[in-house]
Amino acid sequence: MNAVAHGPACEPASRFVGVGAWREGLRYGALALPLAFVALPLYVLLPSLYAREYGVSLGALGAMLLAARAVDALLDPWIGRACDRLFARSTHAVLGVGGAAAAVLALGLWGLLLPPAAVRGTSEVLLLWAGTLLALSCVAYSVARVAPPAWGARLGGSEAQRSRVQAWREGPALLGVLIAAVLPATAGLAATVAVFAALLAAGWMLWARAVGPPPDQVRDGTSTATARPWQQPRFVRLMAVFVVNGIASAVPATLVLFFVQDRLQAPPALEPAFLATYFLCAALSLPLWVRLVPRLGLARCWALGMLLAVAVFVWTLTLGEGDVAAFLLVCALSGVALGTDLALPSALLTGLIGDLNERGRAEGAYLGWWNGAAKLNLALAAGLALPLLGAFGYAPGARDPEALHALSLAYAALPCALKLMAAALLYALVIRPARAPGLSLERQPEVQP
Numbered sequence: 001m002n003a004v005a006h007g008p009a010c011e012p013a014s015r016f017v018g019v020g021a022w023r024e025g026l027r028y029g030a031l032a033l034p035l036a037f038v039a040l041p042l043y044v045l046l047p048s049l050y051a052r053e054y055g056v057s058l059g060a061l062g063a064m065l066l067a068a069r070a071v072d073a074l075l076d077p078w079i080g081r082a083c084d085r086l087f088a089r090s091t092h093a094v095l096g097v098g099g100a101a102a103a104v105l106a107l108g109l110w111g112l113l114l115p116p117a118a119v120r121g122t123s124e125v126l127l128l129w130a131g132t133l134l135a136l137s138c139v140a141y142s143v144a145r146v147a148p149p150a151w152g153a154r155l156g157g158s159e160a161q162r163s164r165v166q167a168w169r170e171g172p173a174l175l176g177v178l179i180a181a182v183l184p185a186t187a188g189l190a191a192t193v194a195v196f197a198a199l200l201a202a203g204w205m206l207w208a209r210a211v212g213p214p215p216d217q218v219r220d221g222t223s224t225a226t227a228r229p230w231q232q233p234r235f236v237r238l239m240a241v242f243v244v245n246g247i248a249s250a251v252p253a254t255l256v257l258f259f260v261q262d263r264l265q266a267p268p269a270l271e272p273a274f275l276a277t278y279f280l281c282a283a284l285s286l287p288l289w290v291r292l293v294p295r296l297g298l299a300r301c302w303a304l305g306m307l308l309a310v311a312v313f314v315w316t317l318t319l320g321e322g323d324v325a326a327f328l329l330v331c332a333l334s335g336v337a338l339g340t341d342l343a344l345p346s347a348l349l350t351g352l353i354g355d356l357n358e359r360g361r362a363e364g365a366y367l368g369w370w371n372g373a374a375k376l377n378l379a380l381a382a383g384l385a386l387p388l389l390g391a392f393g394y395a396p397g398a399r400d401p402e403a404l405h406a407l408s409l410a411y412a413a414l415p416c417a418l419k420l421m422a423a424a425l426l427y428a429l430v431i432r433p434a435r436a437p438g439l440s441l442e443r444q445p446e447v448q449p
Contacts, residue, residue: 029172030206034199035145036173038109040180040275041192042137043378046112047386048257050130051396056123058390064131066383072138073375076146079139080368081226083146084361095208101143102204106197108137113189138375146367167286170342174283181275185268229366234352237429239373241422242345245306246377248418249341252313252411254381255389258396259411263404265321274331281335282342289339298348299430305340306423312337313419316412346370348430385410 047065050056086093111133119129176199183192229235252259260266260274292301312333319327353359353366392406 026168026172027206027209029168029170031144031203032169032173033176033179034196034203035141035176037176037180037196037199038105038141040177041109041113041184042134042141043382044253044256044275045184046130046134047254047382048261048396049113050126054120054123054126056127058386058395060123060127062383062386062390064127065134065386066379068131068134069138069375069379069382071135072142073372073379075139076142076372076375077226077365077368079142080146080364080366080371083364083368087364095204098144099204101140102200104140105137105144106193106200108133108140109196110193112137113193142371142375146364146371164290167290167343170339171283171286174279174286174342177279178276178283181279182272185272226365226368228362229369232352232356234356235366237433238345238348238352239369241425241429242370243373243377244418244425245341245345245422246374247380248415248422249338250377250381251385251415251418254378254385255407255411258389258394259316259407260327262394262396262398263321263407263411264319264323264327266324266327270324274327277328278331278335278338281332282338285336285339286343288336289343293344293347298344298351299426302340302344302348303423303426303431305337305344306419306426309334309337310416310419310423313412314416317408319408385414 047061050061051058083094086097112130115126115129119125179195179199180192183195187195256274257271260271261268266274289301289305292304296304312330316327316330319330349366349370353363358366389406389410392403393400394403394407398404398407
């Protein structure tokens with residue numbers, strides 16, 4: 001009689017399931033809260049702040065964001081490999097380097113959101129200041145962000161267990177985004193920076209209590225080439241889906257405040273409500289998607305989330321001045337779809353690392369390229385969407401129908417088209433090859449006679 005092997009159940013990831021799982025989960029996921037908190041000011045608030053408050057042109061702003069984030073994205077693979085070497089040496093080395101990066105990140109956010117009066121006089125000086133600090137902050141963010149998921153990838157586990165491990169990171173991360181969505185408008189930018197610094201210190205201390213060599217995990221310090229992941233066809237296929245889907249999500253993230261302020265002409269007090277609704281619904285949807293994974297598999301759940309996102313977000317094209325309630329509904333339902341993007345792709349990558357026998361050796365290398373691609377998505381969204389909007393006549397505060405139509409197309413139509421392309425790639429490169437032995441990215445049940 002055939003039976004499913006019990007090996008995965010005994011993986012270290014099993015500690016995140018059952019009684020006491022919440023303690024492990026909170027320690028592991030606590031650092032994700034401040035790191036997600038800082039992402040919203042860096043990637044969403046910063047373009048609107050510099051364009052509206054300081055009068056920086058969209059073209060110049062887009063070029064600065066593209067350059068700073070592209071440099072950061074290109075460094076991520078080497079940061080990942082350095083993380084592998086630090087883990088091979090000792091976890092204390094990882095914690096020390098990561099702690100220093102966290103301090104740089106806190107100072108960088110302060111300088112970006114509250115630039116001194118001396119640099120605000122001319123756009124050129126302000127852009128140089130912002131570009132330098134953004135590059136430093138993003139690199140520090142990468143260093144602090146790579147270690148926790150690299151350690152989590154070493155835990156292994158079944159598909160359901162891996163999705164739970166990712167959910168324990170994404171749940172606190174979404175709480176951090178919710179706080180960041182509300183705090184700047186209600187308490188001001190200075191308070192936002194102070195709260196971030198406090199949360200970062202607390203999160204790092206909890207993470208320091210969680211991290212360590214996973215039980216029954218042999219640490220292998222063997223050095224592998226930084227480019228090794230690209231020699232694996234299955235990684236290349238998964239990365240292709242991840243990049244296209246990521247750009248589809250990054251474009252509206254870059255343009256959302258422009259859309260709310262100019263297309264909907266919503267009161268400023270409602271901006272936090274839109275962001276909070278989106279991310280709260282994403283957080284609430286995580287348990288639903290995790291429950292569906294054992295039934296449908298990681299890849300099929302991810303595809304379902306993509307199709308839901310398109311079905312909901314396409315209606316944004318019909319919205320105009322005053323359609324606040326309808327946009328809140330779009331935010332809620334597209335937030336539910338976001339839950340798949342947050343937890344499932346990384347769980348697929350973790351399974352792939354295990355299938356390729358790279359656990360304990362090269363998690364940082366894979367995650368470095370993965371995080372670099374995520375940042376490059378954001379860089380391309382800002383570097384291409386903002387100048388294109390400027391070329392089509394849109395500027396912050398525009399009321400010209402043609403300019404607002406261009407804004408709607410960039411905010412809604414382009415992401416929907418990219419999401420459909422990502423769903424097609426996911427089916428062609430991941431789901432369909434699952435029928436052929438050895439080609440699936442999703443781990444198949446192990447059987448014993």
